[in-house]
Amino acid sequence: MTSPLSLLNDKRVRDWIYQIALVVFLVALAVFFVRNASENMVKAGIASGFGFLWRTSGIEVPFVLTGYTQADNILGLFWVGVANTMLVSVIAVVLSTLLGFVIGVARLSSHWLLSAIAGAYIEFVRNIPLLFFVLFWYFGVIAALPQPRQSLSVFGVAFLNNRGLTIPLPDGLESLRVAGLLILACLVGYIAFALWGRRRQERTGRHAPTLRVGLVLLVAVPLLALTWAVLATRWDVPALRGFNYRGGFVVIPEFVALLAALVTYTAGFIAEIVRGGIQSVSHGQTEAGAALGLRPGQILRLVTIPQALRVMIPPMTNQYLNVLKNSSFGAAIAYPDLVSLFMGSALNNTGQAIEIIAMTLAVYLVIGLAVSALMNWYNARIALVTR
Amino acid sequence: MSAPATSSVSLWRERLLGTPFTAFVTVVLALAIAWVAVPLIRWALIDATFRGTTRADCTAGGACWVFIRARFGQFMYGFYPADQRWRPDLAGIAFVLGIASVVLAPQRLKLSLGLAMLIILPLLGIWLIGGGFGLRPVETRDWGGLMLTLFISIYASLIAIPLGILFALGRQSELRIVRLVSVIFIEFWRGVPIIAVIFLASLLLPLIMPGGIDIDRLARAVIGLGLVIAAYMAEAVRGGLQALPKGQREAATALGLTYWKATGLIVLPQALRISLPAMTNEFIALIKNTTLVLVVSILDLLGIAQASLADPNWVGMNMEAYAFSGAIYWLICFGLSRWSRSLEKRRRL
Structure with missing residues (x-):
């Protein structure tokens, strides 16, 4: 004989009641919001659905990589935004990693002054809003650059002025494509060689000259190939005609400012990660390596870096995803990224708030989830196996 | 040669000039510092103008700090009416006194006093700054400057901290659906750019409310920021929950405490x-x-600094405005980060 009330004394039953109550509450909330939204949209005369994506956009974009024109549809505009966001994020990730590594290693330097300067940079950058850097680079630095006629020349091929950075554009892509394929082949060859070398070492104990082969395949050959390709290609070098530069490709000042802000800001955070990673490898590890008879280079390569990387990878992934998200700060200076083009211009023109917001957020979420999944897989592969 | 560095002079000589290479690096770095610092100091101090009232007084060629003096009230309060500025000041003082009273109160009163302050202070702040009930109403459109920066940060964290704690507990919960809901909430808000969330809040909040209910522009931004930061707070709290030995909750449960009592009395503290x-x-973040909030034209400290550049009476004050606002942000954030670091050190000891 169990009365219905005594069922409540069963923890499992209670747990289920709580969870069902939560689900009912969330569903009710969602229904409430959706009903209000559809009523408000009917009142405002907005049709829901994704049909608007095939309408002509009519929005002019100053910085296009995809061949989009004003006459294309709004979906085309969406891809312009995605491409611009990806472009600035990828370049910012590469440059801020390089700068961050330099600053992080400088912070650990035994030279007191060098370490102090790196520390001052880190403390300066980390305690100031990123938007400050974006506005500062755009309105403070780029706007203060000289007119096109007094441009700052970078080796006479690229020119920096207050209308942006003018860079040379290749006339034909054949030689560059050949060089790219060659570099790719070298990369594949190197990976194959490294795998073979490691397997042979595990089997026979014989060392493979992986480092030397790597230097040839990953540094020397690509450098030669690139030099040849750059020389073999005809370049459209910008030249001053009248008041501005003609020819070449103009990187708009918004891009330059946003990139500079992202790199200077993120480098401060990456430097701290690098410092933490290197410091996390205890001195005993290095000494043990030396006691085993490893050379300093081998200690660095086989003992220090693998262990430091293990500590550095999760926070680095976070920083890279932050760069992707922070690239939307370009909206404040009208860099045509996904948020400012799609959530800004396209939304203003069409009024399709819900669809546009959902698509924009989905891009960030999908990329974020993909990168996290990749990093988790890599992290699991190199994680310490404790028995 | 390698005499032990006894005096501080020889210590510094060893640090900076120890080997020829060290000395070389020191010289290069010193030159680089001088190259940056000398023009900067000349601009900010030596050639700068501190006295005067208009742009015409700035003739020395350096920084025109007159601009900051003339605009100081705006940098602090935005377009808040000048004769009413005692109200945000009073709210700030009440806030500090309220927190101090909780910190200094005897242990047995702390919890009830803290909860009371948690309800009284925010309402008092909104009343003092926003007006109504006997005070002249000031629209949120006129709020701005450092006052607004602090207002948004504090009120957004009033949303973020309780929600964050709740979702952190949810993520650790044994109940599968609660865990799933928490994970989705946290990962969603952590995965999207904050600027998009502010756009989203200002566009969607009016849309999903019943017709006729209008949410204030500033409130939308605060809610949007609060939701995102709640997800980040949840991850911060999760760190603490995971660092706590499991035995603590098990012991509390063994003593017969319910989930919420064990959480409130043993785990969370x-x-x-x-x-x-x-x-x-x-x-700090x-x-x-x-x-x-600049993107939805709410002017906090940085927004006011940016807006002040458009004044035709003060053309070309970019560097002064950025230097001043940047310095304030830096002081606040640096102070807080030092405090957080000292907290961490104390815990480790």
């Missing part, structure tokens, strides 16, 4: 103490991200 540095760091 210890876990929050562990996560306080991480939560402070999230608060919140202060920095508050600047993004």
Whole structure:
């Protein structure tokens, strides 16, 4: 004989009641919001659905990589935004990693002054809003650059002025494509060689000259190939005609400012990660390596870096995803990224708030989830196996 | 040669000039510092103008700090009516006194006093700054400057901290659906750019409310920021919850405490103490991200600095405005991060 009330004394039953109550509450909330939204949209005369994506956009974009024109549809505009966001994020990730590594290693330097300067940079950058850097680079630095006629020349091929950075554009892509394929082949060859070398070492104990082969395949050959390709290609070098530069490709000042802000800001955070990673490898590890008879280079390569990387990878992934998200700060200076083009211009023109917001957020979420999944897989592969 | 560095002079000589290579690096770096610092100091101090009232007084060629003096009230309060500025000041003082009274109160009163302050202070702040009930109403459109930066940061964290704790507990819960809901909430808000969330809040909140209910522009931004920071706070709290030995909750349960009693009396007091540095760091991030309300034309400190550049009477004051606002942000964030670091050190000891 169990009365219905005594069922409540069963923890499992209670747990289920709580969870069902939560689900009912969330569903009710969602229904409430959706009903209000559809009523408000009917009142405002907005049709829901994704049909608007095939309408002509009519929005002019100053910085296009995809061949989009004003006459294309709004979906085309969406891809312009995605491409611009990806472009600035990828370049910012590469440059801020390089700068961050330099600053992080400088912070650990035994030279007191060098370490102090790196520390001052880190403390300066980390305690100031990123938007400050974006506005500062755009309105403070780029706007203060000289007119096109007094441009700052970078080796006479690229020119920096207050209308942006003018860079040379290749006339034909054949030689560059050949060089790219060659570099790719070298990369594949190197990976194959490294795998073979490691397997042979595990089997026979014989060392493979992986480092030397790597230097040839990953540094020397690509450098030669690139030099040849750059020389073999005809370049459209910008030249001053009248008041501005003609020819070449103009990187708009918004891009330059946003990139500079992202790199200077993120480098401060990456430097701290690098410092933490290197410091996390205890001195005993290095000494043990030396006691085993490893050379300093081998200690660095086989003992220090693998262990430091293990500590550095999760926070680095976070920083890279932050760069992707922070690239939307370009909206404040009208860099045509996904948020400012799609959530800004396209939304203003069409009024399709819900669809546009959902698509924009989905891009960030999908990329974020993909990168996290990749990093988790890599992290699991190199994680310490404790028995 | 390698005499032990006894006096500080020889210590510094060893540090900076120890080997020829060290000395070389020192010289190069010193030259680089001089190259940057000398023009900077000349601009900011030696050639700068401090006295005067208009742009015409700035003739020395350096920084025109007159601009900051003339605009100081705006940088602090935005377009808040000048004769009413005692109200945000009073709210700030009440806030500090309220927190001090909780910190200094005897142990047995702390909890009830703290909860009372948690309800009284925010309402008092909104009343004092916003007006009504006997005070002249000031529309949120006129709020601005540093006051608004602090207002948004504090009120957004009033949303973020309770929600964050709730979702952190949810993520650790045994109930599968609760866990799933918490994970989705946290990962969703952490995965999207804050600037998009501020756009989203200002566009969607009016849309999903019943017709006729109008949410204030500033409130939308605060809610949007609060939701995102809640997700980050949840991760900060999770760190503390995970660092706490499992035995604590098990012991509490064995003593017969219910889930909420065990959580409120045993787990959270210890876990929050562990996560306080991480939560402070999230608060610093919140202060920095508050600047993004600029995109929905709410003018916080950085927004006011940016807007002041458009004044035709003060053309070309970019550097002065950025230097002043940047310095304030830096002082606040640096101070907080030092505090959080000292908290962490104290815990480790």
